[in-house]
Amino acid sequence: MLFDPTIRRAGALVVAALMLGAAPSALFAATPADTLVIADAIDDIVSLDPHEAYEFSGLDVINNTYDGLIELDPTKPGELVAGLAESWSVADDGLTYSFKMKAGLTFSSGNPVRAQDAAYSLQRAVKLDKSPAFILNQFGWTKDTVDSMITADGDTVTIKVDKPFAPTFLYNCLTAGVASIVDEETVKSHEVDGDLGTEWLKSNSAGTGAYVLKSFKPNEGYVLEARSGYWRGDAKLKRVFMQHIPEAATQRLQLEKGDIDIARELTPTDIEGMAGNADITVQQDVGGQIFYLAFNQKDERFKNEHFLNAMRWAVDYQGMVDTFLKGTEVVHQSFLPSGYLGALTDTPYSLDVEKAKAELAASGITDTTIKLSVRNAADRMDMAQSIQNTFGQIGITVELNVGEGAEQLKEYRARQHQATLQSWGPDYPDPNTNSSTFAENPDNSDEGKNTGYLAWRNAYDPGAMTALSQAAVLEKDPAKRVAMYEELQKTSRETSPFIVMFQIGYQTGMRATVKDFYTGGATDSVAYWLVSK
Amino acid sequence: MTEYSSPLPRSPLLSVLRQIGNTAVTLLVTFIGLLAVTFIISRVVPIDPVTSILGERATNAQIEQTREALGLNDPLWQQFAIYLGDTLTGDLGTSIRTREPVLQEVARRFPATLELATLATVLGVLLGVPAGVIAATKPGSWFDQITRLIGLMGYSMPIFWLGLMGLLLFYGHLGWVGGPGRLDAVYQMSYDFDITPYSGMILLDTALNGRWDMFANAFSHIILPAGLLAYISMAYISRMTRSFMMNELGQEYITTARVKGMPEYRVIWVHALKNVMVPLITVVALSYAYLLEGAVLTETIFAWPGLGSYITDALMVADMPAVLGGTVVVGAAYIGLNMLSDLLYRLVDPRARA
Numbered sequence: 102m103l104f105d106p107t108i109r110r111a112g113a114l115v116v117a118a119l120m121l122g123a124a125p126s127a128l129f130a131a132t133p134a135d136t137l138v139i140a141d142a143i144d145d146i147v148s149l150d151p152h153e154a155y156e157f158s159g160l161d162v163i164n165n166t167y168d169g170l171i172e173l174d175p176t177k178p179g180e181l182v183a184g185l186a187e188s189w190s191v192a193d194d195g196l197t198y199s200f201k202m203k204a205g206l207t208f209s210s211g212n213p214v215r216a217q218d219a220a221y222s223l224q225r226a227v228k229l230d231k232s233p234a235f236i237l238n239q240f241g242w243t244k245d246t247v248d249s250m251i252t253a254d255g256d257t258v259t260i261k262v263d264k265p266f267a268p269t270f271l272y273n274c275l276t277a278g279v280a281s282i283v284d285e286e287t288v289k290s291h292e293v294d295g296d297l298g299t300e301w302l303k304s305n306s307a308g309t310g311a312y313v314l315k316s317f318k319p320n321e322g323y324v325l326e327a328r329s330g331y332w333r334g335d336a337k338l339k340r341v342f343m344q345h346i347p348e349a350a351t352q353r354l355q356l357e358k359g360d361i362d363i364a365r366e367l368t369p370t371d372i373e374g375m376a377g378n379a380d381i382t383v384q385q386d387v388g389g390q391i392f393y394l395a396f397n398q399k400d401e402r403f404k405n406e407h408f409l410n411a412m413r414w415a416v417d418y419q420g421m422v423d424t425f426l427k428g429t430e431v432v433h434q435s436f437l438p439s440g441y442l443g444a445l446t447d448t449p450y451s452l453d454v455e456k457a458k459a460e461l462a463a464s465g466i467t468d469t470t471i472k473l474s475v476r477n478a479a480d481r482m483d484m485a486q487s488i489q490n491t492f493g494q495i496g497i498t499v500e501l502n503v504g505e506g507a508e509q510l511k512e513y514r515a516r517q518h519q520a521t522l523q524s525w526g527p528d529y530p531d532p533n534t535n536s537s538t539f540a541e542n543p544d545n546s547d548e549g550k551n552t553g554y555l556a557w558r559n560a561y562d563p564g565a566m567t568a569l570s571q572a573a574v575l576e577k578d579p580a581k582r583v584a585m586y587e588e589l590q591k592t593s594r595e596t597s598p599f600i601v602m603f604q605i606g607y608q609t610g611m612r613a614t615v616k617d618f619y620t621g622g623a624t625d626s627v628a629y630w631l632v633s634k
Numbered sequence: 635m636t637e638y639s640s641p642l643p644r645s646p647l648l649s650v651l652r653q654i655g656n657t658a659v660t661l662l663v664t665f666i667g668l669l670a671v672t673f674i675i676s677r678v679v680p681i682d683p684v685t686s687i688l689g690e691r692a693t694n695a696q697i698e699q700t701r702e703a704l705g706l707n708d709p710l711w712q713q714f715a716i717y718l719g720d721t722l723t724g725d726l727g728t729s730i731r732t733r734e735p736v737l738q739e740v741a742r743r744f745p746a747t748l749e750l751a752t753l754a755t756v757l758g759v760l761l762g763v764p765a766g767v768i769a770a771t772k773p774g775s776w777f778d779q780i781t782r783l784i785g786l787m788g789y790s791m792p793i794f795w796l797g798l799m800g801l802l803l804f805y806g807h808l809g810w811v812g813g814p815g816r817l818d819a820v821y822q823m824s825y826d827f828d829i830t831p832y833s834g835m836i837l838l839d840t841a842l843n844g845r846w847d848m849f850a851n852a853f854s855h856i857i858l859p860a861g862l863l864a865y866i867s868m869a870y871i872s873r874m875t876r877s878f879m880m881n882e883l884g885q886e887y888i889t890t891a892r893v894k895g896m897p898e899y900r901v902i903w904v905h906a907l908k909n910v911m912v913p914l915i916t917v918v919a920l921s922y923a924y925l926l927e928g929a930v931l932t933e934t935i936f937a938w939p940g941l942g943s944y945i946t947d948a949l950m951v952a953d954m955p956a957v958l959g960g961t962v963v964v965g966a967a968y969i970g971l972n973m974l975s976d977l978l979y980r981l982v983d984p985r986a987r988a
Contacts, residue, residue, distance in 0.1 A: 132819055132820075133819070133820050136819065136820070136823070138819045140937075144731070144947050144950075144951070146732075147731065147732060147733065148733070316826050316827075318742075318939075319731075319732045319734065319739070320732075320939065320943075320944065320947055321939045322822070324823050324826075340823065342819050342822070342823050344815060344819070344822070344937065345937070345939075346814060346815070346937040347934070347937075347947075348814075348934055348935055348937065350798055350935075351801070351814045351935055351936070351937055354801055354802065354805065354806050354813065354814075355813050355814060357806070358805065358806060358813060360813045360818070360819065361819070507682050507685040507952055508682065508685075510685055511682060511685055550694050552692075552693070552694065553693065
């Protein structure tokens, strides 16, 4: 006998016990009724200090834990509404703004919200000088000047700017996360070695938002808990639990199972696969990122208008969306994403091989081989191959130069590429963010090293557009300002070495019971406090 | 090995001390070698850490400033000397992405991996060793054939696919196990507030805190990924056990034991298996080490916040200090396990005690 008889009997018992234990149990219920459970990839979060956070996932948290003087209406993309300020006005010279604070509001600590908190917060953001500080620096605020340019007196904050900017420009920038108002007393009480409390704020909150940050573990998740008495009305759900789950197939399984309420990283394949499921709804909206082709004008061919036109008519915009992009991108052909003030949403270009061939012939260019740099990411490779195919149909040979993201960026910034497939996300919810980079180039020389301007990276001198874009940011009449951006986009679309192709689409998978989940679209972040289920 | 052939008699204490000394030197050299290799790899890969830190909007002045601050303008040997000094004093640097000390992050992630790998190895041994032994006693039988087939499948099926299919079947359709992650959402949320973290390993901590409801939930989450990894290690362990055992059962002392009328189960499980233990320890240690470093895909599919997914995430954003730090810890664990199996040899095999 191979086994000792006692062992045989014990073994049988163990096997039976294991089989009983594996039977289905009541462990796997739906998500708690008062909690919104979300799966997303949140490994982009660097800090949850509102004056440092500058990544999508981090700004989602900031939007729900803090408010600014002015806010965006989450239900109407791009529309300004009062935040912690009740009213505001601008002096005739366009250099001084007054914001009157709402009365009776409190921070999550219970401290009252004062004008002093607002002034302190903007000063802090400038002094902290992290990535998003440049949004505020545009108004002439520096570490040395900000204390005198932003002051509080009673219930009024006075803000001075160094140029008579378009008021909407300031207002839009004040809706950005970096302009969030923090609780001065709480933050100061956590200051260590003059760090302005930033170490503490990385994983704690001190704001007026609908939620308070209860816990945060990098690359694992966070928990938000609702506070009562939120000035826009209490959050409908008591808690938000975010889990870092980067794998789309895993998210889908959990969503179908009811273990999560919302999945934010699904692929078109997952979306298609869930089509017949009555328990799941898919919400489609657009984000702010755009995809574009750029051609370096150090190569003289890319200054030829007919050659550029030929390529504009040789991209299969709709074909790509219909076949492999499927909702992850929508066709968009101007440098302002839709949702932005003045954005042009018409799409005049489509794949027209005959027209493209005629333009190519008119260009007189005979050397039609171009080298296209592209990042080794699946969606970009698909786009590049489609472009290679349709350009080939009109007689332009595309050689792909595939590489890692950071390396390609280095090449782009050094003006060493020939053609490149790139994406660009706006920095703040004002049209100047994209207009200044696509349509301005104050110094096109190599020595200028204006790497921040996409126009410069492509050795492209936009001519009169630079001045027009600079004037638009100073235009006080909102209607005129819109007209100026429309003209800029049109001119850029027809003459620049940029071919804008797509705007990013968000596909959010949700349990059918989830209502009112606003992603923030192109200009804003998620608003959890409106969600019910 | 000079120490074995030395004609001079010496005290056992001296011998043990010498062995420990030799092992320590070997370990240190191996560890420095590991650091050198990881360091060089991190420097030759075409990823510019500065671009990944500063991103698209950086000015040229910021780039130069950051290069200087990171010491990237220093000669390579100098950079390595600093790196070596820091690592040996427990400073693994600061993550580029989160700006947290890498040591702190690794310390938070490692217990999750350790828990998973340990449970998987225990299961793998519990299933693999008996399966290998039984297969060896009846070569060519149906049991042997099935064990080999299962083993072959464990070897050849991609773990990514197995994991997804496992989830689909046991979690999606049958509902026998918990889903991805270490706990259900409702427990995960209260975990930080209700549980005193003694070890960072959820099963252990919930048990020590007497939260058996949470323990049951954690068990339902870990059992599938651990079972999956156990399957892979079982495949390896059972094959190796079978071949060691076959070899052992052909020995003369086995025949002698049988002739003496010893019960077959004693011959196999006591006499033969004891001698198989020595090579088996190496096999188990290697498979354990493999799970500690190699559960990357499993961790990704099961949203397991362990070291494997930490290193992968870091690699994706070119966070080299985090990648290096994680690799060093895995390497150290590997070296540690090797030392442990060396020590175990001496316990099991009198010949190795010299």
